[in-house]
Structure formats: structure tokens, C-alpha cells
Amino acid sequence: MDTLIHVSNVxxxxxxxxxxxxxxxSFDVRVGEAxxxxxxxxxxxxxxxxxxxxLxxxxxxxxxxAGQRIDSLGETGLAKFRxxxxxxxxxxxxxxxxxxxxxxVMLPAQLAGLPKARARRQADDLLERLKISNHRQAYPARLSGGERQRVAIARALVNSPDILLADEPTGALDTATGEEIGRLLRELNGSGQTMIMVTHNPELAARYAxxxxxxxxxxxxxxxxxxxAEGSPVSSAAVRS
Ligand SMILES: Nc1ncnc2c1ncn2[C@@H]1O[C@H](COP(=O)(O)OP(=O)(O)O)[C@@H](O)[C@H]1O
Ligand SMILES: [Mg+2]
Structure with missing residues (x-):
């Protein structure tokens, strides 16, 4: 499998x-890993x-x-990469x-230079896929934590990134909502999205990575x-050891 991320003696x-x-x-991450x-x-x-x-x-x-040394990129190159x-x-x-x-959700697409109509289409598709499109005209303050994280995931995916990085994505959510977000991340990984997730939650790590x-x-x-080869989840025992 292809190496997507190569971290060497950092x-x-x-x-x-x-x-x-x-x-x-040092570690490598292959395309499609969670x-x-x-x-x-x-x-x-x-x-x-x-x-x-x-960052x-x-x-x-x-x-x-993805084959590009990002530690030596200048500010402009890094901004484009991000x-x-x-x-x-x-x-x-x-x-x-x-x-x-x-x-x-549209904003990063527009910042990447997509025309507004296309950015809106991309955003709408993702909001649909993440089952949050009924709130598309709402302001974030009106949404629950789980709904806000779905919006944040849609925003993170709008430019079809090679990698999704999640820093304690369920840390502010109750258990049931955290599991729902975990399942969503697992589904995204199932459809090919490479991801790295920082979590304090061993259950989440065991089930969704x-x-x-x-x-x-x-x-x-x-x-x-x-x-x-099957990409089976790590066992709970491995997580707890
Ligand atoms: N912007 C920063 N400036 C100075 N020290 C920092 C900064 N960010 C993190 N640190 C320090 O680096 C160490 C690792 O922090 P961090 O990567 O945030 O850990 P974790 O995410 O595992 O809690 C800690 O000692 C923290 O205080
Ligand atoms: Mg941290």
C-alpha cells in the first residue's frame, strides 16, 4: 500500500x-489507514x-x-498545503x-479558489452526506455538540483532503454522541478517507481505528x-496494554 505520511525523526x-x-x-501512515x-x-x-x-x-x-516535504515549505506553500x-x-x-x-462549510472551498456556486454545491453534498442539511441555514450556536461536530467534519472534507486529522473529536460530547461521531469517522474511513485521530477514549480507539x-x-x-489485510479494528486488549 502507498505511504501517505512519512514522519522521520521529528x-x-x-x-x-x-x-x-x-x-x-517516526511513523508512516498508509493511504486508507485510520x-x-x-x-x-x-x-x-x-x-x-x-x-x-x-500548522x-x-x-x-x-x-x-503525499510525496512533498512540508517541513521545509515556506509560509505560502504551507498555507496552500493546509x-x-x-x-x-x-x-x-x-x-x-x-x-x-x-x-x-463553503469557506475553505472558496479560500481554495473554487467559484461560489461550486463551493456551495460541494458544501450541500457534504451536509447531505453527514445528515445535517436540514440545518444548513442555521447558526452554529443553535446546534447541539454532535451537530456542530458534523458541520466541522463537513468543513474539513470540503476540499477533498488526503488526510483528515481529528484532535479529541469527541472530547466535548456525551458518550452516545461521541459514539455516533466515531461511527461517522469509521464510515468515512470505510469509503477511503485516511485519518489520524487523537483520543482519550480507549473504546473509541478500539472500535473506530x-x-x-x-x-x-x-x-x-x-x-x-x-x-x-481486512483492516480489522485493533483489539481492546491492544488498546489497554
Ligand atoms: N504553543 C506552545 N508553546 C509552548 N509550549 C507548548 C505549546 N503547545 C504545547 N506546548 C507544550 O508541549 C508539550 C506537549 O503538548 P501537546 O502537544 O499539547 O500535548 P497533548 O496534546 O498530548 O496534551 C506540553 O508540555 C505543552 O505544555
Ligand atoms: Mg492535545
Whole structure:
């Protein structure tokens, strides 16, 4: 299978005299994988996700996505990379409160240069697919947490990104809603979407990812490795060990 993401000996410190948030991390992600990243608070999970997203640059090491070295891209190149190749969702959704649902989802497509009519069509299709189109003219404040996360997922997918990155996507949701979002992510992965999800929830990792990477003190402590040919979920035992 094709390697989509190649993270090689990546370290990151935010201050030149500070501690390493991430220290010598290496892993590859193949096209179509659903990877869960788990680890204690402050262990470096969000930093790793942000480095893959091109939101930040490593202090050393290389990050290659779809054949392109993104650690050495300039600001313009990185902005373009983020717009077209990565979709990202967060614990608290990060929707724009003064835009409607439809306008939130259209925005990244318009920023990527799509004509408005096409951006609207793309947004409508995704809202339909994520079963949230009845709220297309609503403002985010009117929606439940689960509905907001569906909108955020639609927005993340509007430019058909190579990778979907999710930073604790169910962290602000109740158990049932979290499971619903987990199932949705699993379905998206089933239709081919490569994804990396940071989660505190072992059940979610076991049921909705097919590989688990455990981070501890900025390092990879365990990596369940390649999924089987069937892409079966990692076992609960593997997640808890
Ligand atoms: N923007 C930042 N500036 C300075 N230190 C940061 C910044 N972001 C994260 N850190 C530090 O880096 C370490 C890893 O943080 P983070 O990647 O957010 O961990 P996690 O997502 O696993 O909770 C922590 O010690 C945190 O305080
Ligand atoms: Mg985090």
C-alpha cells in the first residue's frame, strides 16, 4: 500500500532553551489507514498532529505528505498545503459563529479558489452526506455538540483532503454522541478517507481505528503497526496494554 505520511525523526521544542514537546518521533501512515493516537495529557499528541497538518514546523526531522516535504515549505506553500491536503477537526469544533452552517462549510472551498456556486454545491453534498442539511441555514450556536461536530467534519472534507486529522473529536460530547461521531469517522474511513485521530477514549480507539500509536513523554511508546489485510479494528486488549 502507498505511504501517505512519512514522519522521520521529528523533534519539536517551542522554546530554544525549553524541553522537547516531541522527541525523535517516526511513523508512516498508509493511504486508507485510520490511526488512533493515545497518551497522557501533555505528552505531545496535539503537537504531532499540528506538525502533520503543517500548522507548525519541526525543530528537526522531516515530515513528508503525499510525496512533498512540508517541513521545509515556506509560509505560502504551507498555507496552500493546509487548504488542499488536510482537513482538521477539534474538540470544540472551531466553527465561525457569525456564519451559517452552509457558509462555514463553503469557506475553505472558496479560500481554495473554487467559484461560489461550486463551493456551495460541494458544501450541500457534504451536509447531505453527514445528515445535517436540514440545518444548513442555521447558526452554529443553535446546534447541539454532535451537530456542530458534523458541520466541522463537513468543513474539513470540503476540499477533498488526503488526510483528515481529528484532535479529541469527541472530547466535548456525551458518550452516545461521541459514539455516533466515531461511527461517522469509521464510515468515512470505510469509503477511503485516511485519518489520524487523537483520543482519550480507549473504546473509541478500539472500535473506530485500525491502528494505535501510544505517545508518552513526546516519544512513540507503542505502535500496533500495519492493519491486517481486512483492516480489522485493533483489539481492546491492544488498546489497554
Ligand atoms: N504553543 C506552545 N508553546 C509552548 N509550549 C507548548 C505549546 N503547545 C504545547 N506546548 C507544550 O508541549 C508539550 C506537549 O503538548 P501537546 O502537544 O499539547 O500535548 P497533548 O496534546 O498530548 O496534551 C506540553 O508540555 C505543552 O505544555
Ligand atoms: Mg492535545
Amino acid at each position: 523533534s519539536k521544542r517551542y522554546d530554544s532553551d525549553g524541553a522537547f514537546a516531541v522527541a525523535d518521533v 490511526v488512533a493516537i493515545m497518551g497522557p495529557s501533555g505528552s505531545g499528541k496535539s503537537t504531532i498532529l499540528n506538525l502533520v497538518a503543517g 507548525d514546523r519541526p525543530t528537526s526531522g522531516t515530515v513528508t505528505v 487548504r488542499r491536503q488536510v482537513g482538521m477537526i477539534f474538540q470544540f469544533f472551531n466553527l465561525l459563529d457569525d456564519l451559517t452552517v452552509a457558509d462555514n 485500525n491502528r494505535l500509536i501510544t505517545i508518552s513523554d513526546g516519544k512513540v511508546a507503542a505502535d500496533s503497526g500495519a492493519p491486517s
